[in-house]
Amino acid sequence: xxxxxxxxxxxxxxxxxxxxxxxxxxxxxxxxxxxxxxxxxxxxxxxxxxxxxxxxxxxxxxxxxxxxxxxxxxxxxxxxxxxxxxxxxxxxxxxxxxxxxxxxxxxxxxxxxxxxxxxxxxxxxxxxxxxxxxxxxxxxxxxxxxxxxxxxxxxxxxxxxxxxxxxxxxxxxxxxxxxxxxxxxxxxxxxxxxxxxxxxxxxxxxxxxxxxxxxxxxxxxxxxxxxxxxxxxxxxxxxxxxxxxxxxxxxxxxxxxxxxxxxxxxxxxxxxxxxxxxxxxxxxxxxxxxxxxxxxxxxxxxxxxxxxxxxxxxxxxxxxxxxxxxxxxxxxxxxxxxxxxxxxxxxxxxxxxxxxxxxxxxxxxxxxxxxxxxxxxxxxxxxxxxxxxxxxxxxxxxxxxxxxxxxxxxxxxxxxxxxxxxxxxxxxxxxxxxxxxxxxxxxxxxxxxxxxxxxxxxxxxxxxxxxxxxxxxxxxxxxxxxxxxxxxxxxxxxxxxxxxxxxxxxxxxxxxxxxxxxxxxxxxxxxxxxxxxxxxxxxxxxxxxxxxxxxxxxxxxxxxxxxxxxxxxxxxxxxxxxxxxxxxxxxxxxxxxxxxxxxxxxxxxxxxxxxxxxxxxxxxxxxxxxxxxxxxxxxxxxxxxxxxxxxxxxxxxxxxxxxxxxxxxxxxxxxxxxxxxxxxxxxx
Amino acid sequence: xxxxxxxxxxxxxxxxxxxxxxxxxxxxxxxxxxxxxxxxxxxxxxxxxxxxxxxxxxxxxxxxxxxxxxxxxxxxxxxxxxxxxxxxxxxxxxxxxxxxxxxxxxxxxxxxxxxxxxxxxxxxxxxxxxxxxxxxxxxxxxxxxxxxxxxxxxxxxxxxxxxxxxxxxxxxxxxxxxxxxxxxxxxxxxx
Numbered sequence: 001x002x003x004x005x006x007x008x009x010x011x012x013x014x015x016x017x018x019x020x021x022x023x024x025x026x027x028x029x030x031x032x033x034x035x036x037x038x039x040x041x042x043x044x045x046x047x048x049x050x051x052x053x054x055x056x057x058x059x060x061x062x063x064x065x066x067x068x069x070x071x072x073x074x075x076x077x078x079x080x081x082x083x084x085x086x087x088x089x090x091x092x093x094x095x096x097x098x099x100x101x102x103x104x105x106x107x108x109x110x111x112x113x114x115x116x117x118x119x120x121x122x123x124x125x126x127x128x129x130x131x132x133x134x135x136x137x138x139x140x141x142x143x144x145x146x147x148x149x150x151x152x153x154x155x156x157x158x159x160x161x162x163x164x165x166x167x168x169x170x171x172x173x174x175x176x177x178x179x180x181x182x183x184x185x186x187x188x189x190x191x192x193x194x195x196x197x198x199x200x201x202x203x204x205x206x207x208x209x210x211x212x213x214x215x216x217x218x219x220x221x222x223x224x225x226x227x228x229x230x231x232x233x234x235x236x237x238x239x240x241x242x243x244x245x246x247x248x249x250x251x252x253x254x255x256x257x258x259x260x261x262x263x264x265x266x267x268x269x270x271x272x273x274x275x276x277x278x279x280x281x282x283x284x285x286x287x288x289x290x291x292x293x294x295x296x297x298x299x300x301x302x303x304x305x306x307x308x309x310x311x312x313x314x315x316x317x318x319x320x321x322x323x324x325x326x327x328x329x330x331x332x333x334x335x336x337x338x339x340x341x342x343x344x345x346x347x348x349x350x351x352x353x354x355x356x357x358x359x360x361x362x363x364x365x366x367x368x369x370x371x372x373x374x375x376x377x378x379x380x381x382x383x384x385x386x387x388x389x390x391x392x393x394x395x396x397x398x399x400x401x402x403x404x405x406x407x408x409x410x411x412x413x414x415x416x417x418x419x420x421x422x423x424x425x426x427x428x429x430x431x432x433x434x435x436x437x438x439x440x441x442x443x444x445x446x447x448x449x450x451x452x453x454x455x456x457x458x459x460x461x462x463x464x465x466x467x468x469x470x471x472x473x474x475x476x477x478x479x480x481x482x483x484x485x486x487x488x489x490x491x492x493x494x495x496x497x498x499x500x501x502x503x504x505x506x507x508x509x510x511x512x513x514x515x516x517x518x519x520x521x522x523x524x525x526x527x528x529x530x531x532x533x534x535x536x537x538x539x540x541x542x543x544x545x546x547x548x549x550x551x552x553x554x555x556x557x558x559x560x561x562x563x564x565x566x567x568x569x570x571x572x573x574x575x576x577x578x579x580x581x582x583x584x585x586x587x588x589x590x591x592x593x594x595x596x597x598x599x600x601x602x603x604x605x606x607x608x609x610x611x612x613x614x615x616x617x618x619x620x621x622x623x624x625x626x627x628x629x630x631x632x633x634x635x636x637x638x639x640x641x642x643x644x645x646x647x648x649x650x651x652x653x654x655x656x657x658x659x660x661x662x663x664x665x666x667x668x669x670x671x672x673x674x675x676x677x678x679x680x681x682x683x684x
Numbered sequence: 685x686x687x688x689x690x691x692x693x694x695x696x697x698x699x700x701x702x703x704x705x706x707x708x709x710x711x712x713x714x715x716x717x718x719x720x721x722x723x724x725x726x727x728x729x730x731x732x733x734x735x736x737x738x739x740x741x742x743x744x745x746x747x748x749x750x751x752x753x754x755x756x757x758x759x760x761x762x763x764x765x766x767x768x769x770x771x772x773x774x775x776x777x778x779x780x781x782x783x784x785x786x787x788x789x790x791x792x793x794x795x796x797x798x799x800x801x802x803x804x805x806x807x808x809x810x811x812x813x814x815x816x817x818x819x820x821x822x823x824x825x826x827x828x829x830x831x832x833x834x835x836x837x838x839x840x841x842x843x844x845x846x847x848x849x850x851x852x853x854x855x856x857x858x859x860x861x862x863x864x865x866x867x868x869x870x871x872x873x874x875x
Contacts, residue, residue: 163744163746163747164744164746165746166746166747166749166750167750168749168750168753168754169753170753170754178746179745179746179749179750179753180731180745180749
């Protein structure tokens with residue numbers, strides 16, 4: 001362990017540390033532009049210069065390995081002069097248009113210039129002009145502001161794995177560009193906006209909409225995939241202005257996907273903001289009491305065996321619990337949260353969780369993907385798999401149709417037959433799994449959402465991936481509500497019907513009333529024969545089939561709990577109020593209890609949460625994963641020959657919020673065009 | 685976009701160049717392959733050629749664009765067939781490269797950075813060509829012409845215009861970069 005002296009303080013750092021890391025460990029702040037702890041070291045901005053005794057010149061601390069006996073000074077006239085000089089050079093070609101720059105107020109260049117920079121420029125010549133680049137619908141560019149730190153290039157090369165940005169030309173003429181003007185294709189590209197230390201790369205949808213200091217910042221969690229990425233919702237008045245990632249090493253590090261970041265404009269469109277009741281074949285506005293009374297009459301007036309409920313992908317834990325209690329009070333067993341028909345929730349808890357945890361991916365050495373496309377189902381998790389692959393010694397195999405994941409994958413086969421072969425040990429990859437120190441099997445939600453899903457799950461669970469203190473069996477969900485629903489038992493009761501059964505029941509006239517809690521991913525047209533009560537926030541597929549609409553709140557508009565694919569409960573917070581007369585979802589269900597004359601002893605959200613804590617204590621341990629005990633699954637019959645399919649062909653439009661987003665629609669159109677031109681070979 | 689492919693003769697050369705590098709280090713062949721492609725394509729690299737080289741070597745295309753735009757030896761826009769490049773970096777400039785540039789502009793009738801109307805000559809200023817001992821230097825296609833002044837540069841360019849091939853190298857009568865006024869060291873022999 002090298003021992004250094006930093007500003008008179010002796011400090012020991014792990015081998016392989018840099019001088020900059022040593023300075024930070026000693027509590028010294030070193031200003032940087034190009035250095036980023038999650039990216040390779042570039043050493044090109046020179047902002048991190050410090051003085052090293054016996055060195056004739058100041059050294060770039062980000063790129064200098066810490067060595068034993070180094071004596072470093074970070075607060076001397078030499079260092080101050082160096083920083084001032086670097087900033088003066090960086091500012092020579094920088095436009096100083098801070099008053100109209102979106103980065104103003106959260107700009108590294110602005111902040112560091114304030115603290116370390118010169119107070120004026122000696123450069124009287126013309127500044128360098130640089131043409132702005134068109135990088136697509138998500139990122140706006142002001143390339144005159146660029147200081148060539150190359151963080152964006154390094155992020156796309158290393159983390160996203162889609163090498164599209166480069167530094168072309170040289171010296172003063174160097175530009176960050178795609179060279180051939182084209183939209184970036186990475187589904188993680190929005191992160192380069194956060195990485196850009198100046199205002200060169202900005203969010204296009206947010207451009208010129210607000211100043212950072214006017215925004216109210218609410219720390220929350222994302223629901224557009226099942227990872228529960230930590231986000232910060234920035235709002236002004238009652239409008240969400242932007243969504244940013246929040247650091248959480250266990251889940252998303254500091255990245256979020258473009259859907260998480262940019263789908264928020266969908267929160268303003270197609271909203272259900274007033275209760276509606278169908279009269280004369282048309283939905284008409286109604287008061288809450290009218291709508292609730294109509295719903296209650298219908299529910300109470302129908303035999304419980306003819307009432308069913310389906311929970312959607314964005315539902316929160318609290319409203320799911322109240323819906324379950326409502327159905328139990330009515331006496332109906334027909335309840336399901338698995339809109340896609342996934343055969344999960346039958347076995348022990350470990351059979352539906354991402355047991356090794358997301359951060360645990362970095363411990364794995366062999367990975368088998370079973371009917372799973374992490375890049376479209378959870379891009380941030382895919383970035384973690386790629387990170388593991390970049391560390392070396394990571395073998396990834398796939399059962400399912402080939403798709404580019406940004407790292408090499410061994411194609412083992414397309415369907416359950418191949419899975420059987422791996423279980424049987426018939427192919428080489430099976431040996432690798434057996435020999436692995438920490439093997440990982442990721443089962444996609446698409447692989448179990450098929451008639452033989454239970455058999456596929458049991459097969460995958462029989463793979464040899466259990467080690468001491470390591471459970472390598474992982475289910476990757478794609479719906480934010482799913483694990484919470486399974487943990488609460490939002491499943492058909494004895495004699496109850498699942499989603500497919502409910503749809504059949506409606507068509508056969510055996511189910512008369514269907515309650516949809518934000519359920520938009522089912523074939524709503526098949527509900528035509530039933531009386532449909534839709535509670536949710538968007539006029540999407542479910543609302544189109546509704547006879548009564550109870551307007552609920554989207555994830556940015558309520559205090560709510562979600563359980564991610566690892567089984568980690570997290571709290572989302574209210575950033576803005578629901579639009580119009582829409583209410584938080586637990587309140588709607590609570591009011592429906594009243595309208596039905598059912599006794600309910602919950603009066604506040606705290607009461608609901610207390611109830612959850614009693615029923616499932618592990619769901620009250622917020623932000624913590626409670627590990628599940630592993631038990632082998634019972635054999636669940638034979639698998640069929642059909643190859644696995646993936647749930648998403650279109651990453652950008654997967655739920656009622658992203659389908660309402662114009663930004664996501666544009667991204668989706670570009671992705672479609674790209675695929676079409678690749679298929680016909682006219683690209684490039 | 686028109687396609688680009690190496691000619692049959694060049695394909696053998698491509699194979700020979702690529703054989704120099706290990707299978708997992710094929711990207712190292714990018715410079716020689718770009719030179720080859722540029723020579724085949726009349727002195728400049730269209731996007732199709734850059735893409736072809738990238739695909740051949742399994743590199744992301746942007747990486748090849750970066751290389752091609754970094755080096756001045758690669759032209760990514762159409763140029764005249766004969767490339768006339770005058771070094772104007774400090775040593776050449778001190779030794780009179782301004783005169784050489786002026787001579788080239790007058791002889792060819794174009795400004796720096798332009799191509800003659802007949803598409804034959806392309807004139808540009810260049811950064812250090814590494815022949816400072818023989819400054820000033822002019823680089824025409826594959827040949828260096830050294831120890832120039834205005835009239836000498838003019839004579840060379842006139843000859844090239846007539847289709848002749850002037851003798852490359854120092855135009856002052858000395859050999860290589862030996863001292864201009866004769867030897868200055870190792871004067872005594874046999875001791």
